[in-house]
Amino acid sequence: MKNDENTKTEASLKEIGGAANQVMIEAVICSLASRYGVKSAAYLGAGISGMPASEPFLAVTYSADWVEHYKEHRYVRIDPVVSIGLRRLLPFDWTEFGEPEGVLKTFFGEASEFGLGRRGLTIPVHGRGGDRALFTITTDLSERDWKREKLHYMRDFQLLAVHIHDKVLELEGAPVSRAKLSPRELECLLWVSDGKTAWECSVILGLSEHTVRCYLESARYKLNASSNTHAVSIAHRSGLFFPIL
């Protein structure tokens, strides 16, 4: 990964981590929409503890009017992105809905009036307890540019989607209980804290570099860290390194 790409992810994850309420979540989503050059971004959470399915948690970059409009018209019932998305695993493009007709045509038409882009990508989130969410971004890029951008940013979007979801759960009083680090994950983190690269870790530990990266990815997620550096700092503060040291 190039340095500037790391920076984008790291900056976005840091901002998400720092959000303390709904308004801040929306500000964060606006910020990352601009960072990634997308026209809009939105988070929709369902099955979050205590929330009925008819009242999803919404955080969007587009106008509050659209959210009002959406709720007034109970679009959650016909929104294909929602009805299909909440049970999907693969990120999906809005083009799969083809040319919308009838109610859906009105729905998508109105959406674009309120500032949504013509092209959309939705990342489904599967949470520990069966909770689900959708993170959607829209753009007005050309088809070709969009195809390229999607592939390029898919990994980032997966990270952002889950981190926003986890933050929302936390704010709704249902924080994700994160698993503890395995000995190998901790070991990799310890070597990273000593300035070693993933490759050097792999040599030291007798593992493939990919496996080390896998351990580090898991360690970062379990610690809710925005980067390896952040993960190391959290691990230190939490005394996780003491048994080893």
Add this chain to the structure above:
Amino acid sequence: MILTIESIDRQKHPGLIDQMFRMRAEVFSGRLGWEVNVVDDRETDRFDDEDPLYLLSVSEETGVLQGAVRLLPTTGPYMLRDVFSVLVPGGAPESPLIWESSRFAINPRVFSVAERAEANHIVHKTTLELLCGIVEVCRSAGIDHVVSVFDARMARIFRAADCPYEVIGTPARIGKTMTYAGVFAMTDTMRSRLGAVGDLPSTVLAGPSWQPGEGLGERHVA
């Protein structure tokens, strides 16, 4: 050719999905003697309720199911953490960029009627097709790694397919079977390697409008 079927779309391919559950019963209960839940000759478990993604290897000529596997995200309920935690006593991996592959099975009917050499070829080809399918799907979804629980038999299949993995945690005997947890890198290199072994240079994924019996259907260049 690989069909990717989301759980919510199961009813679009009722015959194939049913064949898959029957095949799983035959393989996991019938042949391997695992303690799995079989009702009406079909094997399902609670993870089928978690909206996994199914990859089905389907014969382009006959439309018959040759094999299948399913994928689940490690951020949600998944087998290694929730059922096979004994293999990872220190804790199972968890990340939006790590998925789990499970219930990998090749249809016994595909090779029992054919001549031995031909049968081996179909098994080998189907295995590689499924593995390529997993890598392609993961690459498109931004997924970096796949973990999986497998036995010695499956480990041999991976070796024969030149599909590298690394064991994580501690292997353990579960029932009669030595069982491992492994991690696989979802990279272009992996895809090329599998493609070379299986002679599968272009995408194995069927286009969205493919229907059984339609031969090649739509092809998207990877």
